[in-house]
Amino acid sequence: MASPALLQSHASSFHGVCGFSVKASSGIVWVEKSEAEKANRLKTTYLGKIIPLLKEEFSYKNIHEVPKIEKIVLNCGIGDASQNAKGLEAAMNDMALIAGQRPVKTRARNSIATFKLREGQPVGIAVTLRGNLMYSFLDRLINLGLPRTRDFQGLNPNSFDGHGNYSLGMKDQGVFPEIRFDILGKPRGMDVCITTTAKTDKEGQRLLALMGMPFREGGGDPTVLQRKKKLKAHHFDSKSKGRARK
Numbered sequence: 264m265a266s267p268a269l270l271q272s273h274a275s276s277f278h279g280v281c282g283f284s285v286k287a288s289s290g291i292v293w294v295e296k297s298e299a300e301k302a303n304r305l306k307t308t309y310l311g312k313i314i315p316l317l318k319e320e321f322s323y324k325n326i327h328e329v330p331k332i333e334k335i336v337l338n339c340g341i342g343d344a345s346q347n348a349k350g351l352e353a354a355m356n357d358m359a360l361i362a363g364q365r366p367v368k369t370r371a372r373n374s375i376a377t378f379k380l381r382e383g384q385p386v387g388i389a390v391t392l393r394g395n396l397m398y399s400f401l402d403r404l405i406n407l408g409l410p411r412t413r414d415f416q417g418l419n420p421n422s423f424d425g426h427g428n429y430s431l432g433m434k435d436q437g438v439f440p441e442i443r444f445d446i447l448g449k450p451r452g453m454d455v456c457i458t459t460t461a462k463t464d465k466e467g468q469r470l471l472a473l474m475g476m477p478f479r480e481g482g483g484d485p486t487v488l489q490r491k492k493k494l495k496a497h498h499f500d501s502k503s504k505g506r507a508r509k
Contacts (some may be wrong), residue, residue: 305474306398313473317422318319319464330427330461335397336391337362338369339436354451360441362400366390401450403439404455405475411470417479420468427461429471430454 309331317329341347341354353370358366366388374382392400409415412433423429434452436442461467472478 303395303398305402306395309398309474313470316473317466317470320469330400330459330466332397332470333393333458334458335392335400336389336456336458337392337400337453338387338456339365339451340387341385341451350449351385357389357391357436357442357451358453361436361439362390362392363396364390364392401424401457401474405477408433408438408441409477417477418477423464423467425464425471427459427464427467428469429457429459429476 311335314326314329317323318326324331337358339354341351344467355366355368367390368385369387369389371380371382371384371386374380381388412435418431422431432454435450436453437450446475457471459467459470461470468478
């Protein structure tokens with residue numbers, strides 16, 4: 264686990280990006296400059312400002328009905344983990360620096376001969392964040408990680424699972440200031456799964472938007488367009504055979 268001094272140093276670096284406005288559909292939550300040096304400023308903002316807004320907007324009768332973030336799961340797949348032990352250890356060290364918590368190895372459940380994979384072999388790493396570490400990582404993700412992403416144009420608001428949980432993928436872990444570019448080896452991505460207690464996607468999106476999650480404008484429509492099914496080669500073969508018979 265990362266030391267408190269390390270977390271404090273990164274929290275103090277937020278001073279340059281604070282003072283911005285987080286816009287949502289019917290309200291603005293301001294992150295004051297006096298809160299920039301606090302280690303858990305996002306949690307303080309949630310308890311003091313976001314909860315009253317959500318309670319008033321959705322007409323919650325009990326404060327415990329207000330949605331909150333339950334946990335954040337980070338996972339990274341490593342294809343050559345079984346052959347490259349040093350690469351796996353380096354990936355675990357980088358993930359520990361980003362999350363502030365030591366990750367665990369994820370192992371294969373079944374054996375697949377095509378991929379030369381046996382049951383029990385490591386295939387990646389994962390870490391589950393709760394409490395203060397969860398809010399600290401989410402603060403760094405919103406204010407440091409996503410803005411430093413190349414060609415970033417906002418997050419897709421349709422990536423909710425129907426129960427208020429949100430998932431996003433990052434192509435490069437080097438956007439976090441904990442990872443030094445001079446010692447960065449093979450670039451790795453990771454998946455971020457944010458689990459909330461919201462019952463609907465609308466409530467979950469509103470919660471994350473008030474926290475500062477930069478969703479793409481013009482999205483969030485509950486009516487998601489279904490993609491057309493791609494035809495495979497055997498579909499065209501059957502059509503050509505039918506024409507040949509005629």
